[in-house]
Every structure is written in C-alpha cells, then in structure tokens.
Amino acid sequence: MARPWWQEPLRIYQANLRLVDGDQDPSDIIDQAKELSANVLVANAGGAFAFYPTELDCQDRAPTLQGDLFGGLVAEGRKSGIRVVARLEICVKSKTIYDKHPEWFYIDADGKPLDSRGRIATCFCGLGFVEQVCAIIREIMHRCRPDGIFFNGWGHHEQDADGYRGPCQCPGSIQAFREFCGKAVPTKERWENRSDPASEDYHRFRHSSAAAFLKKIREFIREQNPDAVLFHPMGLTPLNDAPGYSPGEMLSELGDIQNVFWCELGSAPFDDRTTWAYWATEQGKIGRTAGHRTNVLIDYPMCGSYRHACHAYGWMGLGIARTLAGGAIPQLHFIGPMGVQEDRQGIPIMKELMAFARTNETVYDSPESASPAALFLSHTTSLAEQEVGFLRAYRGWYRALARGHVPFDVVPSPEFGTADLDAIFGRYRTLILPNVWRLTETEKEAVDVYVQQGGKLIASLFTALGNGLDPAPGSFQLHCLKGIEVVKHQWVTMNTYCRLGQDRLPGFPNEIDMLPVHGGLLHVRAPANADAMFNMTRPEPNCIPEDAYIREQTDWPGLVLMEVGKGSVAYLPWAPDQMYHQSRLPALGALLLSVVQAVSPDTRRFLTTDAPGAIEVTLYRRSGQLLLHLVNSTGCCDGHVDEPITLTDVNFSMEGQFTRVRALASKSDLEFNVQQERTHWVLPQLKLYEVLELAVD
Numbered sequence: 001m002a003r004p005w006w007q008e009p010l011r012i013y014q015a016n017l018r019l020v021d022g023d024q025d026p027s028d029i030i031d032q033a034k035e036l037s038a039n040v041l042v043a044n045a046g047g048a049f050a051f052y053p054t055e056l057d058c059q060d061r062a063p064t065l066q067g068d069l070f071g072g073l074v075a076e077g078r079k080s081g082i083r084v085v086a087r088l089e090i091c092v093k094s095k096t097i098y099d100k101h102p103e104w105f106y107i108d109a110d111g112k113p114l115d116s117r118g119r120i121a122t123c124f125c126g127l128g129f130v131e132q133v134c135a136i137i138r139e140i141m142h143r144c145r146p147d148g149i150f151f152n153g154w155g156h157h158e159q160d161a162d163g164y165r166g167p168c169q170c171p172g173s174i175q176a177f178r179e180f181c182g183k184a185v186p187t188k189e190r191w192e193n194r195s196d197p198a199s200e201d202y203h204r205f206r207h208s209s210a211a212a213f214l215k216k217i218r219e220f221i222r223e224q225n226p227d228a229v230l231f232h233p234m235g236l237t238p239l240n241d242a243p244g245y246s247p248g249e250m251l252s253e254l255g256d257i258q259n260v261f262w263c264e265l266g267s268a269p270f271d272d273r274t275t276w277a278y279w280a281t282e283q284g285k286i287g288r289t290a291g292h293r294t295n296v297l298i299d300y301p302m303c304g305s306y307r308h309a310c311h312a313y314g315w316m317g318l319g320i321a322r323t324l325a326g327g328a329i330p331q332l333h334f335i336g337p338m339g340v341q342e343d344r345q346g347i348p349i350m351k352e353l354m355a356f357a358r359t360n361e362t363v364y365d366s367p368e369s370a371s372p373a374a375l376f377l378s379h380t381t382s383l384a385e386q387e388v389g390f391l392r393a394y395r396g397w398y399r400a401l402a403r404g405h406v407p408f409d410v411v412p413s414p415e416f417g418t419a420d421l422d423a424i425f426g427r428y429r430t431l432i433l434p435n436v437w438r439l440t441e442t443e444k445e446a447v448d449v450y451v452q453q454g455g456k457l458i459a460s461l462f463t464a465l466g467n468g469l470d471p472a473p474g475s476f477q478l479h480c481l482k483g484i485e486v487v488k489h490q491w492v493t494m495n496t497y498c499r500l501g502q503d504r505l506p507g508f509p510n511e512i513d514m515l516p517v518h519g520g521l522l523h524v525r526a527p528a529n530a531d532a533m534f535n536m537t538r539p540e541p542n543c544i545p546e547d548a549y550i551r552e553q554t555d556w557p558g559l560v561l562m563e564v565g566k567g568s569v570a571y572l573p574w575a576p577d578q579m580y581h582q583s584r585l586p587a588l589g590a591l592l593l594s595v596v597q598a599v600s601p602d603t604r605r606f607l608t609t610d611a612p613g614a615i616e617v618t619l620y621r622r623s624g625q626l627l628l629h630l631v632n633s634t635g636c637c638d639g640h641v642d643e644p645i646t647l648t649d650v651n652f653s654m655e656g657q658f659t660r661v662r663a664l665a666s667k668s669d670l671e672f673n674v675q676q677e678r679t680h681w682v683l684p685q686l687k688l689y690e691v692l693e694l695a696v697d
Contacts, residue, residue: 026072248379248415284326
C-alpha cells in the first residue's frame, strides 16, 4: 500500500501572498518553487483574505485579485508535480466581518476586542467559528482540491500592543469552559497570579480546547479529501529558556491524527531574547523519536516587526542545514513571492541546500537513528516548574553532547506521543536524565528496567526526587538510585567548589582540580558498593580577596558511580549541566563528557574527531548504511551568524568496519582504513554542510 504523500521527503516553499500580490501569475510562483527545488508550495487561499473568487461573506477578497490565483497555483502545481497546500489565516479578520459576527472574536473582561496589528483577533471557541472555518475549507476543496490545509498562528490570543488582556470572555469561551469544568473563566488578574481556583483548570482547558478544534478540522478535511493533510503550528520546545513550557498535554489529546507539525524558526533581534542555538535540529530529533512528521518553518524575514528586512546567508544556511541534519522538513517562508524580494542575500544558500536535499533525496527518506545516547525530555517536569532548572540542565547536556560530537537523540516522554519507552530506551547504550525531578510511574518503571537489563544511566540533582509540584528532596523514586541516601539539600550561590583531587575522570583536563558549584546541591551518602568521587567544599561567605581561601572540605561526594543489576549508574548531586548551559564554562562541559566516558566508554568513543566543538553531528541508519550529517557552525560568534570557516583535513574515527566512505556534498569517495573494529578517514574539506555515507558491501 502506497504511503501518504506527506510522509515522503519534502522540501517546502511558502509564499505568504500580500494584498498587493493578487495579480501574480501562478506559473511564475510555481517556477520559483522549481528554482528552490521545492516539491510543496504553501500559499494563501483564504481565512482573512481570499485569493480566489470566494462566495462566502466570512472572508474578504484580496483587493488586487485577478481571477483565481490560488486555483491557478493548484492547477500549475499539478502540471509540475508540486503539491499545493492552502494557507488559511484564521486568527484575524477585518472590522467589517467583526461588525457582522462579533461572536467569532476575542473580547476581554471589559467587552473590548483585541487588536492584532490592524486586524481583530478571532477566538476559535467563538460561537459558530468552527462552522465558518469549515465553510471556507469546503469551498476551497470543492473548487480546486488542494493537497492540504496550513493553519497560521491561531490559538488563544490574549495579548496585543497594550499588553496582556487576559483569557477570552466571549460567549463561546464562557460556555466551553463551563462545560469543561463547571466554572467561570478566570479574569486577567486572577489568571496571572493563579489566585483563582479555576486557574489550573483553565490551563488544561487551553490545551484541551485547541486539540478538540484541530481534531474537528482534521476530520472535516478528511471528509472533503482523504489524501489531504493538516499543517499546524507546534513548537516542541521553547525558542528561549522559558519555564513551564511543554506541548505534551495538547499532543496527548490530539492522538494519532493525520497531520504535520510546523515549528517556526525566527528571531527577535531587538528585544534581547537569546534563541536556543540548536532549536532547529532539536525539533527534528524530538519529532522523529516521537513518530511525528515535523517541519521547521525558516523565516526569511528578520522578524515579525520588520517583514522586508531579511536574514543573511549565514543565518539562513545554518537554519536549513540544522533542519536537514535533525531529520525535519525545511520550509522556506517568504513575505510575498521569492521573485519580489528586495533583499536577496540569503536566497543563494537556500537554493544550494535545497538542491542538495533534492539530489540526495533518499538520505532523508525515513532514516532510523543510529545514535548510542539518549537525552530524556520530560513533559511533567517541564510543565510543573516555574523556574528553568530542568530546561537548563537538559540544554546543558544537549550542548555538551553536541560539542563533544557524541551522536544522540532526544527521547520525549509519552505525552509527546512516544510509544513503548522500554523498547525505545533499549536502543541506546546511555540514557541521561537531566534534573528530571518529576517522573511518572510508567517512566520510572521503564528507567529501572533499562538499567537492570544492562543500560548505562546518568542522572543529576533532583532526578526522581520530586513530590507533587515541588522538587524538595526526599528519597529517590527510582529503584536504581535508592541505595543513595539524601542527607540535606541547600542552595549555594558563592564560594562553593567541587574538588576533583586524585579522582581523575577519563578525558578530563589535568590542569583543573576544582570546579565551581552554583544552584542546588545535595549532601548524599553513597552505598558501600559504590564509588563516591570528588568532595565538595563547605560554602564560604563572600569576603575580601585576602580572606578568600577554602577552610573546610566535606565528605559530600560530587559523583556517585555504581553497578545496578546488569547496568551502571552515574549520579551527580549538583547542577553542572545547568551551570554549563548558563556559563558556557568549558570545564563543566568537559566534566559532563567525562562522566559519559566513565559510565559508558563505548558511547563516548563511538565517534571521535579532531573537529572543533562547533561541528555538529547526527547519525542515521538507512538500507544498511550509516549517514553521518555534519553541520559547520564556526561562523557563529557573539550573536553573529556569518559564513562558516571552511575546515580542511578533518580526522574521524567511528566504531564499525566499513567498506566505503563517500562525501555526498563534495561528491567524492574518501580514503579510509580499518583498525581494531574501527574505521578511520580524513575529510579533505568541510564547508557548511556535509553528509558522509558509510557503507558495508
């Protein structure tokens, strides 16, 4: 049986048509898709403005529309073998439509609508709103039968230029929330400070109502065209260090519906928010492990406030390369068609990388992971914490593994759709739980089974110590950690250190005998059969330089190594992972990698290279071959993303005996040699992106 078209290797060109683009020639836009090596086009159809001759009064026609632009795109796309997906802007409408149907729109507690950049924000809980969206979809499907529907950023809109306005108080929202929990919708103030008993209910309602809306729409699309797919936004992790964020609730309610998540990679250059560097790769890793089709929508516009200032070669190239390496679909997003751009500096690298993906399409066709390590992403911990201890610890490990060239996957918790944790954990030699203080019973059982059967576990700080919504330490809830006794917990913010002394870890620099300790610290006692390594110094008060010396070294260990069942455990009773993400201190990253080597030498040595830490690696298996993706981010410095430095004569060694090593970007077979069950080779040149094909004949 043929698989659905949207599960094939895709390359997407999104032309966000402007109101002045209604007279564009459909064949010109399809030609632009061909120039970009795209096999899918996302273009405006309707919702706020129709780019076809609509007969409905729930949307306005684009004022410059000549004929049927969207219908022409579908027809021209079919001639060229390009799928066309209808973009619906359902989150805003005009004042004219608001005056006709105020019941479709957001209102605050004072009865005022929400202005969204000159338009008025809708509410998908509004009375009759779903029906008018279905009417638009029905009309579009009956006219030209596109291959899918793409929803723009819809959802619970609660903020405009005047700030946060609070939960929607429209009649539909009031009714839906009353049916959900029997309570009144919280007001702005009571929702913000969580003083309303309905606050937690409203939090769950937001996800539940969004999932219910998408399921209704998906079923309606299927009735119109069983082969059509729904594309909708779903960032799987926050772009920055935002606490209390997890889409797991909504994903678990969505279930297995036929859809594609799109995750938007943009920037906010004027508000000082730091974007998580590995975000694009991360979205692919999470989606692939959880079984979701995920694409990264890469914004060519610099930001939402400056739609015509565009990203340059370096930013665009790195975003696309990371998307491809992470196993996600690249979706290139323009304001207006590509042919009208006045800033074209990023377009050449778009064409180059998309052409590479087209030429080597089989590389991206359902590859399986070949990584030896797994990093656990917890829904329950992410959602519960109001600080960012877990997220920063998780990202500290992510950063250390990426810079240490350890191929790894992100394994999200079951709420993301991940099925059969026992089987998934069993694929990996090493499993890392970064300060995962809340574990479900299913997760605890899967971790314990993993260790008992021979897995290597690394855990840090409060992992498995959570009690409800509080990570206050008690006794470990994982059997594999129960031999460790927690004596005391404290927070330290100055002059506390982990002394390495004579307890050197493999691979850790000899020049460093001490590391700073900041944040949570547990005083623990290790069981008699464990190795209790390092020692913590007692916190010292802030003091003048002359008085700054260490007075007391305790017997609190900084690392516990022990054998459990057939497996091994490494436990860090402090937060070097979180500290590494915050400080970028190389010694902390080296410590994390040394712990990997101590507990699982095969994982650390699986791939070795003399490439700098700015070279990111991902590893897949397909048709008996290994595919090693290399992304060169050496062009990143102090917030700048320039063209990367071209590296020469980069040495690699990987576990396994291969009979061919081929560099696909440079189209060359590489010389190699096999020694002691490992294959060694030199890559003559590494530019931005390369894929190495390692074959066994």
